[in-house]
Amino acid sequence: MSNGTAPNGDAPHPTHTPSQRYLSTRGEDADLSFEEVVLKGLATDGGLYIPEEIPETPQWQAWKDLPFIDLAYNVLSLYISPSEVPADDLKDIIRRSYSTFRAPEITPLVKLQGNVHLLELFHGPTFAFKDVALQFLGNLFEYFLVRKNEGKTGRDRYHLTVVGATSGDTGSAAIYGLRGKKDVSVFMLHPKGRVSPIQELQMTTVLDANVHNLAVTGNFDNCQDIVKALFADPDINSTLKLGAVNSINWARILAQIVYYFHSYFALARQSESFNVGDKVRFVVPSGNFGDVLAGYFAKQMGLPIDKLVIATNENDILDRFWKTGRYEKKATHGAAAEGGIESDGVKAHEDGVKETLSPAMDILVSSNFERLLWFLAYHFAGSAGMDDEWNKKQAGQEVSAWLKDLKTKGGFGPVYKDVLETARRDFDSERVTDQETLDTIKRLYKEADYILDPHSAVGVEAARRSVERAGDVPHIALSTAHPAKFAGAVTVALQDEPGFKFDEKVLPTEFVGLDQKEKRVKDVENDWKVVRGLVKKEVEEELSQY
Numbered sequence: 159m160s161n162g163t164a165p166n167g168d169a170p171h172p173t174h175t176p177s178q179r180y181l182s183t184r185g186e187d188a189d190l191s192f193e194e195v196v197l198k199g200l201a202t203d204g205g206l207y208i209p210e211e212i213p214e215t216p217q218w219q220a221w222k223d224l225p226f227i228d229l230a231y232n233v234l235s236l237y238i239s240p241s242e243v244p245a246d247d248l249k250d251i252i253r254r255s256y257s258t259f260r261a262p263e264i265t266p267l268v269k270l271q272g273n274v275h276l277l278e279l280f281h282g283p284t285f286a287f288k289d290v291a292l293q294f295l296g297n298l299f300e301y302f303l304v305r306k307n308e309g310k311t312g313r314d315r316y317h318l319t320v321v322g323a324t325s326g327d328t329g330s331a332a333i334y335g336l337r338g339k340k341d342v343s344v345f346m347l348h349p350k351g352r353v354s355p356i357q358e359l360q361m362t363t364v365l366d367a368n369v370h371n372l373a374v375t376g377n378f379d380n381c382q383d384i385v386k387a388l389f390a391d392p393d394i395n396s397t398l399k400l401g402a403v404n405s406i407n408w409a410r411i412l413a414q415i416v417y418y419f420h421s422y423f424a425l426a427r428q429s430e431s432f433n434v435g436d437k438v439r440f441v442v443p444s445g446n447f448g449d450v451l452a453g454y455f456a457k458q459m460g461l462p463i464d465k466l467v468i469a470t471n472e473n474d475i476l477d478r479f480w481k482t483g484r485y486e487k488k489a490t491h492g493a494a495a496e497g498g499i500e501s502d503g504v505k506a507h508e509d510g511v512k513e514t515l516s517p518a519m520d521i522l523v524s525s526n527f528e529r530l531l532w533f534l535a536y537h538f539a540g541s542a543g544m545d546d547e548w549n550k551k552q553a554g555q556e557v558s559a560w561l562k563d564l565k566t567k568g569g570f571g572p573v574y575k576d577v578l579e580t581a582r583r584d585f586d587s588e589r590v591t592d593q594e595t596l597d598t599i600k601r602l603y604k605e606a607d608y609i610l611d612p613h614s615a616v617g618v619e620a621a622r623r624s625v626e627r628a629g630d631v632p633h634i635a636l637s638t639a640h641p642a643k644f645a646g647a648v649t650v651a652l653q654d655e656p657g658f659k660f661d662e663k664v665l666p667t668e669f670v671g672l673d674q675k676e677k678r679v680k681d682v683e684n685d686w687k688v689v690r691g692l693v694k695k696e697v698e699e700e701l702s703q704y
């Protein structure tokens with residue numbers, strides 16, 4: 159993609175490869191270091207950071223027998239220059255980040271049924287896939303802050319104010335990744351009453367002084383919009399030095415690339431009929447599009463992925479895009495618009511978000527889709543036969559126009575036929591209803607003695623359908639959370655099964671007694687200015703303790 163020349167015309171950075179420099183999807187921010195993009199989170203033009211180039215990794219097959227942490231080093235060091243984080247420091251950050259996981263393989267792969275394997279991503283401290291990236295990001299923030307603050311005292315110290323939005327899992331994973339860390343305050347916004355009871359307890363029972371939970375009257379998208387509004391506010395962004403833990407932060411996507419490689423190799427070790435070089439399909443329960451986007455990077459790096467299958471619940475903006483080429487908050491075409499595919503019992507809010515049994519995916523707009531849009535637009539621009547700088551500029555302009563329409567008109571598209579075809583080459587999509595989610599939990603319990611959480615069940619049902627189309631290609635479905643986090647849905651699905659007892663079969667000891675602990679949470683209105691005032695006040699109070 160890049161010839162290695164800095165966009166400002168200067169000589170190339172001698173110690174960075176193009177995959178270690180970053181630009182914004184909206185075209186105005188460019189030539190940033192890894193440290194800058196990790197600490198800034200969101201680009202100043204409102205875009206998301208992506209590497210100038212996705213590195214090709216012809217040597218990837220040689221990584222086959224590496225343990226998770228060595229594999230992680232090989233992947234991450236392609237995107238992080240040693241002049242920013244020396245090799246030994248990066249190895250140490252990785253080692254510490256994954257020492258908190260309960261499974262020795264970190265992300266084990268288990269055979270589920272036939273051609274479907276399950277990648278268990280929930281063995282970290284908060285029992286959800288977010289830990290894989292957020293344990294790493296927490297340690298990375300700490301590393302950069304210690305270095306920035308060397309020799310500084312009091313108000314001279316660089317203090318990071320993390321603001322994040324959560325539909326349940328990012329919140330606790332971020333809080334566990336950052337609790338008690340020096341020079342950083344964490345403000346997590348969750349939609350009041352719309353996260354599971356365990357998720358709420360996991361967040362609100364953490365009482366460290368640097369952790370602040372805000373329950374917003376609204377939905378997850380409102381929380382995400384407040385976060386973006388804070389980042390767009392030059393006053394608070396520069397005075398409080400905002401940082402992001404949502405998957406708008408590039409480091410989140412980066413850390414998640416690792417388990418695509420790791421599970422692929424695990425499959426080759428565990429299955430006699432599967433060899434390194436063979437194709438695989440990954441099926442990814444999707445909401446904000448961060449997890450599946452990491453798979454897209456793995457595919458572009460050379461991992462033989464036949465397709466990445468996006469599995470949505472009834473909040474299906476992504477599925478509708480792949481079917482129609484339109485990216486619209488509300489369905490305006492076809493059966494969905496006519497109410498034909500609503501399933502019974504699903505509460506649809508005025509704002510268009512449906513409350514489903516997989517609440518972490520109850521999202522109207524998937525923030526990381528913007529990153530894929532950039533690559534689609536870049537690829538399309540390439541067909542004009544101009545140079546790389548022109549292609550990148552075009553991609554930035556196209557993404558800005560699409561995002562403007564999304565904001566002002568509620569959607570955009572249909573995109574050009576070639577753009578949609580490129581998207582369909584790498585991805586497939588499936589929409590799974592609540593009833594199908596419950597049926598899948600029940601079926602897997604009966605047939606495989608395995609208890610899925612509702613998000614993973616969405617993925618497993620999508621995998622079942624994909625197997626029917628793809629025949630012999632093995633499928634790896636991502637299991638994104640432990641079933642105990644979603645007791646309601648799991649109990650509804652399995653309560654009539656003989657011998658099923660939630661407390662015995664599902665509940666880990668770590669969750670026992672959580673509801674007896676002291677909690678700290680503040681209710682706030684869905685108004686970014688109110689949140690801004692509160693954040694300012696609480697950070698000031700924290701800093702006065704220094």
Ligand SMILES: Cc1ncc(COP(=O)(O)O)c(C=O)c1O
Pocket residue numbers: 286287326327328405443444445446447448449450518519613614638639
């Ligand atoms: C349990 C669970 N599954 C799936 C998802 C969707 O992942 P993504 O937002 O990266 O698409 C989330 C939230 O992000 C989640 O918490």
Ligand SMILES: N[C@@H](CCOP(=O)(O)O)C(=O)O
Pocket residue numbers: 323324325326327328329403404405406445446448518519525
């Ligand atoms: N499902 C998420 C929503 C936030 O997504 P993120 O991956 O962008 O942090 C959650 O659990 O909070």
